[in-house]
Amino acid sequence: MRTDSRLPRVLHVLLHLDQLDEPVTSERIGEMLNTNPSLVRRTMAGLREAGFVRATKGHGGGWILLRKLTEITLADVYSALGSPELFAVGRSGDAPHCLLERSANQATSAALEAARATFRAELERTTVADLVAPHAEVIREHQKKITGGKRRENAG
Amino acid sequence: MRTDSRLPRVLHVLLHLDQLDEPVTSERIGEMLNTNPSLVRRTMAGLREAGFVRATKGHGGGWILLRKLTEITLADVYSALGSPELFAVGRSGDAPHCLLERSANQATSAALEAARATFRAELERTTVADLVAPHAEVIREHQKKITGGKRRENAG
DNA sequence: CGTTATGTGACTTTTTAAGTTACGTAATTG
DNA sequence: CAATTACGTAACTTAAAAAGTCACATAACG
Numbered sequence: 307m308r309t310d311s312r313l314p315r316v317l318h319v320l321l322h323l324d325q326l327d328e329p330v331t332s333e334r335i336g337e338m339l340n341t342n343p344s345l346v347r348r349t350m351a352g353l354r355e356a357g358f359v360r361a362t363k364g365h366g367g368g369w370i371l372l373r374k375l376t377e378i379t380l381a382d383v384y385s386a387l388g389s390p391e392l393f394a395v396g397r398s399g400d401a402p403h404c405l406l407e408r409s410a411n412q413a414t415s416a417a418l419e420a421a422r423a424t425f426r427a428e429l430e431r432t433t434v435a436d437l438v439a440p441h442a443e444v445i446r447e448h449q450k451k452i453t454g455g456k457r458r459e460n461a462g
Numbered sequence: 463m464r465t466d467s468r469l470p471r472v473l474h475v476l477l478h479l480d481q482l483d484e485p486v487t488s489e490r491i492g493e494m495l496n497t498n499p500s501l502v503r504r505t506m507a508g509l510r511e512a513g514f515v516r517a518t519k520g521h522g523g524g525w526i527l528l529r530k531l532t533e534i535t536l537a538d539v540y541s542a543l544g545s546p547e548l549f550a551v552g553r554s555g556d557a558p559h560c561l562l563e564r565s566a567n568q569a570t571s572a573a574l575e576a577a578r579a580t581f582r583a584e585l586e587r588t589t590v591a592d593l594v595a596p597h598a599e600v601i602r603e604h605q606k607k608i609t610g611g612k613r614r615e616n617a618g
Numbered sequence: 619c620g621t622t623a624t625g626t627g628a629c630t631t632t633t634t635a636a637g638t639t640a641c642g643t644a645a646t647t648g
Numbered sequence: 649c650a651a652t653t654a655c656g657t658a659a660c661t662t663a664a665a666a667a668g669t670c671a672c673a674t675a676a677c678g
Contacts, residue, residue: 317570322562332655345637362655398495413470425576428573520623
C-alpha cells in the first residue's frame, strides 16, 4: 500500500485550525495539504465524529476546533482516524498448521507488538499543542503577520 | 502495498533448514510457504549474500544452513532481507515549507522512530534458535516421528 | 549429454491509501 | 424563495510495492 499519511496531515490541519478564528473550508485545507476538498472531508470525518472539530455548511462555513489542543493527545487523533494499521511488515498467515511457522509468526508479532506499544505510549504522552512548543516563538511571530492587529488567544 | 511477510517466512524456512540435514530445494520450501520456487529463491537471496545459508545447484542441490541458529539474531535476518520498510504510516511530505506541517511530521517521525528502536531492540535480543525454545519438547517429538523409521519428508 | 536446481529479469496480480468525480443536503445571503 | 456556498458520501480511478508467475540462462551432478 502507499504510505498512510493521515496522521501527520490531520495534525497539520489541527495546528492551522488553532491559528484561525474563522471556519476554514475543506477547499482551503486542501490547498494546505496539496490535495482536494473531498479527500479532506473524508479524512476529517473521524475527527468530527470524535468531537474534536465541527464542520458547518453554507456561507462562511467550514471547519473549526471544538477543543483546546492541550486537551487532545496524538493517541486521540490516531484513534479518531480509526487506528490505521501501523505496520507494513506482518505475519505470514492466519493460524498456520506448521508449528515452526507459528513460532516464526509469534516472534514477529512479539517484536511488532512491542513496537506498537512504544508507538502508542509516545502518542499518548504528546498533546497536539506540544508539537509546536519548540517553535512557539517563531509561530507567534508568524501569526502576528497573518492576523495583523486582531487579537487572538492561543491554546497551549 | 500488501503486508510484507518476508521476515516470518524466512524465519520459518531457517527453522526447517535446521531440522533437515540434506539440502532443501526451493521447490520444497515453496510448498512449506505456499508459494513458488522462484519467489523462494528471490526471498532467500539476501540470506545467501549474508552468509547464513548456501544454495547448491544440480542433483541433490538446494538450501543448507551455514551457521547455527543460536548465532543468528532476528535483526541479522531482517538486515539480510534489506531492512524492509517497517511502517505503513509515515510523514506527509519531504521537507515541507509550512512550519506547522513540519511540526506534524516531526511528531509523527518521533513516535515512529521510537517504535522502530523498540522493534530493532526486540529483534536484536532474539536469536532464531530462541523462537522454538518454548516448544523444544514438542518439536523434538515431532522430529523423531519424521526422521524415525522411514526416510521421509516434512511438509509445511 | 540429460536432468536437476539455482539465479535473475520481466511481467502480472493484489491490495489499500490517495486521489477524483458527482451529486445530495443543509445553511447563508440577497 | 432562489442562488450560492459548503459539507457528506458513494463510486470510481490511480499509484506503489510485495507477491506471484513465467521464461530462460547457468551450473552441478551422474
